[in-house]
Amino acid sequence: MNERTDATTGTGGPSERTTEATDSFLAHRNLLFTVAYEMLGSAADAEDVLQETWLGWVKVDLAQVSDRRAYLVRIATRRALDRLRVMKRRKEAYVGPWLPEPLLTAPDVAEDAELAESVSMALMIVLETLSPTERAVFVLREVFDVGYEEIAAAVGKSQATVRQIAHRARRHVDARRPRESVSPGQARAALESFQRALDTRDLQGLLDVLAPEVVLVSDGGGVKQAAPRPVTGAGKVARMIVDGLGKAGVALTSEPTVVNGNPALLLRVDGELDGVIAARVEGDRITGLYYVRNPGKLTRIASETPLTLQ
Known part of the structure; x- marks a missing residue:
């Protein structure tokens, strides 16, 4: 048609x-x-x-x-x-690492585990590693449960090809997504521990909540200062946070929020919005921190964005 x-x-x-x-x-x-x-x-x-x-x-x-x-x-x-x-x-x-644009989401998004997982920063970053067609097929099939016939019509491929793409994309994503799912309560608890350590400049507190292999990705878009590449390892990440975000003379405040259906923090410096930190949590530890500072990507955290799978 x-x-x-x-x-x-x-x-x-x-x-x-x-x-x-x-x-x-x-x-x-x-x-x-x-x-x-x-x-x-x-x-x-x-x-x-x-x-x-x-x-x-x-x-x-x-x-x-x-x-x-x-x-x-x-x-x-x-x-x-x-x-x-x-x-x-x-x-x-793009200057430096590219992160998805964070969205302030309503509580009902967080309550829908399937929707919250599908729009989480952690999964969105994994989707960035797919080709355009793989991403379209994965999103339509795995997230929205669209039939192969309709996907084939949407992407201009045969059903047999779409099935192969879907299998390849699913295998790719499964190898890179969080190994275990956590409840919203577990995610909030981990982020609260992180927030307490951040607010008090507690290096040991950060080391306690960060997984040894934690990765920090910061996105300044060439407008705000950010690490030019991901920082890996609890020690390096904790020191970077204490020396950077927690440096003396800066009035840093953090505020819990829900971004992309998952717990996150709004960070303000001297009362001005500095960025959004989202986290990937596995067990009781944080394995990924995603810090969006690019002002052009912070326009959707003042009001809720309605999302749905229906």
């Missing part, structure tokens, strides 16, 4: 058809945003995909569409794939 079919072939007048298209689009808007964000890791680009999806959707003959949700997801996926390929070149020129 061609997504550019002229809407004037449908029934009713242009205004009526536009209203019907608008209602269908708005009914699935949060889902489409979630699909695009999980594919792109950027809320700004996901919003652009929504706009492009809408422009394609209003040209569709709705009378010929049997499943509007699936059709909208197909359009959004194609648009996101196009943008993902462009973003790949943009990321190659």
Whole structure:
């Protein structure tokens, strides 16, 4: 089915058809945003995909569409794939490590274990290691449970090829995602211990909560100071935090929040927002810290972003 079919072939007048298209689009808007964000890791680009999806959707003959949700997801996926390929070149020129744009999320996202895991910073970073098509197939199949036939139509591949891509992407992600899942309570407890140690500049407290192999990734985007490459090892990470974030003369405060469905911290320096720290927790230790300082990526933490798998 061609997504550019002229809407004037449908029934009713242009205004009526536009209203019907608008209602269908708005009914699935949060889902489409979630699909695009999980594919792109950027809320700004996901919003652009929504706009492009809408422009394609209003040209569709709705009378010929049997499943509007699936059709909208197909359009959004194609648009996101196009943008993902462009973003790949943009990321190659990015200054320092690139982290996904953090989103302030509602409590219901944290309560939905499947959704919270799918948008967690830890998994989003793993998805960055996939090719654009692998990422699209993985997100649609593993996160949104879209059928192979529909995925094939969305990515322009045969079903047999899509099955192979899905298997390869799943194996790749499983090898890199957290080895064990933890409850929201366990994650909060680990982050609270980290926060106490951070607030008191307690080096030993940090060493107690950080796993020996912990990795700190900081994203300043060339605008804010950040480590040019990931820092590995509890000792190095703890010292960097104490000497950097906890340096004398700086009024550093931290505030618990929920980012991407998981516990996180907002950090302020002299009252001004400095960044967001998200954590990957395994057992009772933190194995990953993701510190987003790039101001261009901090626009979505003032108000909640609705996400859904439905």
